[in-house]
Amino acid sequence: MRTIEIWVGVFVAGGLAALFMLAMQVSNLTSVGETDGYEIKARFDNISGLNVRSPVTMAGVRIGRVVDIDFDEKTFEAVVSMRIESQYDQLPEDSSASVFTSGLLGEKYIGLEPGGALDNLADGDVIHLTQSSLVLERLIGQFLFSQGSDDSKEGAEP
Numbered sequence: 001m002r003t004i005e006i007w008v009g010v011f012v013a014g015g016l017a018a019l020f021m022l023a024m025q026v027s028n029l030t031s032v033g034e035t036d037g038y039e040i041k042a043r044f045d046n047i048s049g050l051n052v053r054s055p056v057t058m059a060g061v062r063i064g065r066v067v068d069i070d071f072d073e074k075t076f077e078a079v080v081s082m083r084i085e086s087q088y089d090q091l092p093e094d095s096s097a098s099v100f101t102s103g104l105l106g107e108k109y110i111g112l113e114p115g116g117a118l119d120n121l122a123d124g125d126v127i128h129l130t131q132s133s134l135v136l137e138r139l140i141g142q143f144l145f146s147q148g149s150d151d152s153k154e155g156a157e158p
Helices: 002-026 136-155
Strands: 038-044 055-058 061-072 077-084 096-101 108-113 129-131
Touching: 038 096, 038 129
Parallel strands: 055 108, 096 129
Antiparallel strands: 038 077, 055 061, 061 077, 096 108
């Protein structure tokens, strides 16, 4: 009877450890301590939904993470700092950055597109070609507004 209780305890402890590891993986806390690589910045008009620790990808492969988000009070832009892993040190300096959503309502992430420059991005460089986040509410509002204006034209006589 005592061995059954011990095995149940071991099983419960293993289950709790698995849940803890799953929670760490989902919350992206496993990569908090990463310090190798280089940091680059990009300025966006709108980054709604982007968070610190969001992935930075190129061609669908995660090459880094967002490490800081700040607001520039002079230009009224969001300044996103990204840490790129050191193995990806050949990114052209005229690369572009866009804010994307994974799936219809998924998390936001930064997608980088390579440019054609011969010089590469280095620590402290700024990406100048950026595309802001699409805001679903704004798109729906524009669609409804355009539909409303089309309906009013149909009822008017020439």
